Amino acid sequence: MAKRIGMEVSIAAAEAVKQANADIIAAYPITPQTHIVEHLSELVNNGELDAEFIPVESEHSAMSVCTGAAAAGARSFTCTSSQGLILMSEIVYAASSLRLPMLMILANRSLNSPLSIWNDHSDVMAIRDCGWIQIFADNGQEVYDHVFVGYRVAEDRNILLPFILNLDGFILTHVIEPIEMVDQEVADRYLPPYQPLYRLHPDHPVTMGCFGPPILFTEAKKAQDEAMNQTMPHIIKAWQEFGDLTGRYYNPVEVNGTEGAKTIIVTQGALGETASVGIDQMRAVNETVGLVKIRLWRPFPFEEFRKAVKGAELVVVMDRAISYGGPGGPLASEIRAALYQEESRPRVVNFIIGLGGRDVSPGDFVHMVERAKARPGEWYEIHGVRE
Amino acid sequence: MDTYLDRLNVYASRLVSQKEYFVPGHRACQGCAEALALRLVAKALGRNNVIACATGCMEIVSSPLPLTSWDVPWIHVAFDNTAAVASGIEAGLKVLMRKGRIPTQRINVMGMAGDGGTSDIGLQALSGALERGHNMIYVCFDNEAYMNTGIQRSSSTPFGASTTTSPAGTKVHGQTTWKKNMPEIAAAHNIPYVATACASYPFDLMEKVKKAADIEGPAYIHILSVCPTGWRIPPQSAIHAGRLAVETGFFPLYEVERGRYRLSVDLTKLRPVEDYLKMQGRFRHLTDEMIAEIQERVQKEYRKLEKKVEMTSPGSAD
Numbered sequence: 001m002a003k004r005i006g007m008e009v010s011i012a013a014a015e016a017v018k019q020a021n022a023d024i025i026a027a028y029p030i031t032p033q034t035h036i037v038e039h040l041s042e043l044v045n046n047g048e049l050d051a052e053f054i055p056v057e058s059e060h061s062a063m064s065v066c067t068g069a070a071a072a073g074a075r076s077f078t079c080t081s082s083q084g085l086i087l088m089s090e091i092v093y094a095a096s097s098l099r100l101p102m103l104m105i106l107a108n109r110s111l112n113s114p115l116s117i118w119n120d121h122s123d124v125m126a127i128r129d130c131g132w133i134q135i136f137a138d139n140g141q142e143v144y145d146h147v148f149v150g151y152r153v154a155e156d157r158n159i160l161l162p163f164i165l166n167l168d169g170f171i172l173t174h175v176i177e178p179i180e181m182v183d184q185e186v187a188d189r190y191l192p193p194y195q196p197l198y199r200l201h202p203d204h205p206v207t208m209g210c211f212g213p214p215i216l217f218t219e220a221k222k223a224q225d226e227a228m229n230q231t232m233p234h235i236i237k238a239w240q241e242f243g244d245l246t247g248r249y250y251n252p253v254e255v256n257g258t259e260g261a262k263t264i265i266v267t268q269g270a271l272g273e274t275a276s277v278g279i280d281q282m283r284a285v286n287e288t289v290g291l292v293k294i295r296l297w298r299p300f301p302f303e304e305f306r307k308a309v310k311g312a313e314l315v316v317v318m319d320r321a322i323s324y325g326g327p328g329g330p331l332a333s334e335i336r337a338a339l340y341q342e343e344s345r346p347r348v349v350n351f352i353i354g355l356g357g358r359d360v361s362p363g364d365f366v367h368m369v370e371r372a373k374a375r376p377g378e379w380y381e382i383h384g385v386r387e
Numbered sequence: 388m389d390t391y392l393d394r395l396n397v398y399a400s401r402l403v404s405q406k407e408y409f410v411p412g413h414r415a416c417q418g419c420a421e422a423l424a425l426r427l428v429a430k431a432l433g434r435n436n437v438i439a440c441a442t443g444c445m446e447i448v449s450s451p452l453p454l455t456s457w458d459v460p461w462i463h464v465a466f467d468n469t470a471a472v473a474s475g476i477e478a479g480l481k482v483l484m485r486k487g488r489i490p491t492q493r494i495n496v497m498g499m500a501g502d503g504g505t506s507d508i509g510l511q512a513l514s515g516a517l518e519r520g521h522n523m524i525y526v527c528f529d530n531e532a533y534m535n536t537g538i539q540r541s542s543s544t545p546f547g548a549s550t551t552t553s554p555a556g557t558k559v560h561g562q563t564t565w566k567k568n569m570p571e572i573a574a575a576h577n578i579p580y581v582a583t584a585c586a587s588y589p590f591d592l593m594e595k596v597k598k599a600a601d602i603e604g605p606a607y608i609h610i611l612s613v614c615p616t617g618w619r620i621p622p623q624s625a626i627h628a629g630r631l632a633v634e635t636g637f638f639p640l641y642e643v644e645r646g647r648y649r650l651s652v653d654l655t656k657l658r659p660v661e662d663y664l665k666m667q668g669r670f671r672h673l674t675d676e677m678i679a680e681i682q683e684r685v686q687k688e689y690r691k692l693e694k695k696v697e698m699t700s701p702g703s704a705d
Contacts, residue, residue: 023482024475050486052478056471057515064468064512068439068475071462074483076475094464193488200460200476202435202494207455209463216452 004178009140009167010035012179013079013105016147018049019187022103023074023194026054026065030084031117032169033107037079059084063091063104070100070162071208073199075151077102081169082109085123089130095162096131097224098209101154101194102162103147104132108269108320109169110356118357119169121268121320124297125330131224133231134164134297136268140177141248142295143167148182148191149242149250155194158234161227166297168270170357186245228299235296252301254293255308257283261290263369264312264346268294268331271318271353271360278365289369294331302338309339312346316372319352319380328352328380350380358384403593404430413456414448418622420629421445421528421612424586425499428526428610429459431596432495437480439473441500441509442466444535445528466500467508470516470525473498477521495524495600501612502529502543506569517576517605524599524606527569530614538617542567545637546684547677548669550617555672565684573607574643580606582642582651586613587629591651595642602644611638619668631663636689641696648695660685 007015014036017025025044027037043049052069056062059080066076080088085106095102106124110116124134133153137143143165150163167173182190198206212220236252243249256276258264267275272293282289292308294301309315319329327333332350339345349372354360368383408429415422425445429436438461440446446463449456464472477496484491498516500509505527513525532550533539540553544562549555553562574581580602584592592610599606611632613625620628632638635658640651660682664670673681697703 023486024478026475050482052482054474054478054519057511057518060468061471061474061512061515064464064471065475065478067464068462068472068477069479070475071472072437072476072479072483073489074479076479090465091468098462098464200437200462201480201489202437202460205458205460207450207457207461210450210452210455211447211463212452220452 002180002183004180006176006178008035008174008176009143010173011039012140012144012177013147013167014039014043015181016144017077018043019182019184020147020151020191021075021193022049022051022077024052024054024066024069024076025078026056026062026069026076027079028056028059028062028084030059030081032109032173033079033081033084033105035173036105036107059088060091063088063095066102067091067095067098067100070095070102071098071200073194073196073201075194079105079107081107082111082123086111086126089127092127092130092132094209099160099227100162101151101160103150103154103165104162105147105165105167107169107173108166116356117169119171119320120355120357121166122322124164124166125321128298128330131228132162132164132298133159133235134166136166136295136297137172138254138270138272138293138295140172140175140179142250143172144179144181145242145246145248145250148187149238151194152191152238152242153231153235156234156238157197159227159231160197161231166269171270182246190242190245232299232301250295252296252304253308254295256291256293257288258290258292258308258312260311261288262312263288263314263316263372264290264292264309265365265369266292266294266315266317266331266335268297268318269320271320274360274362275318275365278362281362281366282369300334300338305335305338306342309346314372315346315348316369317348317350319350320354322352322355322382332380351383352380353383402590404433406430408433408436408458409449410456410458412454414451415444416616416622418615418625420586420625421530421614422448424528424584424592424610424612427586427589427592428596431593432497432600434459435493436495436497437476438462439464439469439476439496439498441469441504443501443504444530445499445501447535466504468512469498469500469504469509470513473523473525474516474519474521477523496522498523498525500527501535502527502531502569503533503541505529506543506567507541514576517573517578517607520604522603522605524596524608527607527609528612529569529609530612530617531566532614532617534614534617543569546681547673549672550669560672560674560677561669570607570609570643573609576605577646578605578607579603579645580642582607583609583611583638583640585611585629585633585638585640587626587633588640588652591640617669619671620666624666628663628666631658631666634658635660635663636685637663639689639692641692647699648692650692650696657686657689
């Protein structure tokens with residue numbers, strides 16, 4: 001096993017982008033994404049990474065530059081948070097519909113108003129249906145590893161879709177963790193240079209981004225939906241090959257102690273690690289609670305999820321975003337949809353927690369499981385509101 | 388077999404390549420001088436050209452799936468980001484050539500948008516691209532309103548013009564603001580080349596496009612693109628209208644090369660703006676007072692331009 005080095009997760013992410021040989025980096029400053037981009041600009045200006053660093057005038061242009069560069073056949077990278085994502089969202093949808101592979105690291109942060117620079121998942125949930133492959137990382141190692149996996153998946157000719165790597169702002173971006181880096185030779189073997197199927201080049205003129213009249217628009221969208229639905233085996237293969245090279249294997253959902261557990265907690269992102277500490281506390285008093293972490297958010301791993309919660313009676317879903325006037329958080333919506341057709345299905349209780357940087361402790365999970373058993377409101381409850 | 392053009396004993400066909408890159412069969416309106424200008428721009432830039440095109444008339448008429456009018460690589464992403472997309476293409480090609488992943492050769496990158504896509508919604512992206520100094524050409528095809536969505540006013544619509552969102556009413560007589568001076572905004576970025584052009588002066592237009600392509604760094608070309616549909620003139624008058632816009636000083640043709648201003652058409656005396664305004668339905672409602680106001684403004688702006696030419700001429704004190 002390679003040596004583990006303590007480093008800030010943002011720096012590890014930037015180092016991975018360097019090792020992935022990104023050609024284009026286009027980004028605009030927004031907290032808490034800044035450390036990643038600052039480090040990349042240092043790497044470029046010190047000649048350690050041969051890439052074009054494009055300091056754009058907005059996130060909208062960051063995504064536009066990446067789209068143009070990817071269309072020209074370059075490996076493109078951007079990184080943003082919160083308002084920046086919402087500003088660029090117009091082009092986020094265009095990039096996936098153009099089937100242009102690229103990687104975006106999203107340091108998750110809440111949306112205005114009130115202004116908050118701190119973490120929740122309302123930014124990424126606002127672009128849930130953007131047609132990108134979307135992953136939530138639980139810790140720094142997952143962030144580092146998924147820069148390679150992200151490009152590998154995005155550029156796979158069976159996929160050709162852009163990739164969002166979510167990491168919780170501050171909670172992950174600004175902490176120092178032990179990171180096991182891959183050798184450059186291993187990185188190069190796993191991730192060869194990007195060979196686009198089509199590129200904007202005078203030798204083979206192509207027209208991209210046509211105007212779609214009603215007689216063809218539906219067909220174009222069906223093709224895009226099918227493309228996304230067919231990605232799962234290729235994503236799993238990319239994880240398998242990464243594991244074979246590094247010893248670190250990943251799955252669409254990560255399970256922990258679900259075997260025989262009547263109660264299962266479901267999380268996304270860094271909450272998973274906190275929840276597992278809470279679960280340990282519950283196990284100490286002979287309560288069997290399992291944990292399911294949803295790593296792959298799009299395409300949603302329906303089969304894997306159903307398998308993971310089979311036999312459970314109570315599923316407690318943690319959401320870090322609200323769907324105002326809706327049936328609770330976006331993750332709980334998905335999970336209820338995943339279970340609805342099942343013959344026997346567990347009761348689903350949804351808590352909305354950790355909004356705008358509100359701290360969530362292991363003890364909160366103990367309280368929420370108790371509360372869930374007491375049957376709180378039908379759809380959802382916002383946990384930890386100060387009276 | 389000779390084409391029809393080959394058999395004609397005209398001078399132009401001997402001077403200009405007959406190869407088209409914006410090819411026939413597109414769906415532009417009759418008499419569209421924007422499509423004509425675009426054809427000339429594409430011809431002047433030739434084969435080694437990649438185009439990023441904003442949403443708008445030229446995008447819609449040239450790319451209805453599964454057809455295309457483009458014989459050069461072309462991409463449309465959105466309305467407001469053409470300059471950013473073009474800068475991404477430029478940077479992408481540059482880095483791939485540097486890394487030896489594609490052959491090193493001169494490829495021109497061009498961003499194009501209408502007046503709305505340039506002076507309104509795309510202004511920020513354009514300013515960013517010009518400031519960053521990408522080696523690309525940006526062409527604004529200015530037909531002075533949002534023609535594609537049905538002739539709504541833009542910041543490039545001239546004072547007094549009637550559009551569907553600045554209609555000539557009984558209280559307000561058309562557009563109440565003066566046309567935004569987009570070429571001057573581009574020039575304020577201190578880029579190496581800025582020019583205005585019009586399809587009614589085809590050789591001047593093509594010369595400027597070629598010059599823009601040869602210059603290292605960002606170049607901006609602002610083309611007055613007569614729109615018979617939106618301006619309410621007969622399609623056969625489009626070329627004449629463009630000439631009148633220039634001859635009246637309403638749209639002067641000039642270039643700013645490394646800060647040096649030069650008028651492209653030497654007008655000893657400006658024609659009255661009335662000649663230009665009276666031929667167009669969009670100005671039909673103008674009162675004599677409004678025409679006089681426009682005349683005064685046009686002369687003032689033209690004098691300002693002449694001053695800049697004088698101040699930046701090789702012999703000037705500066």
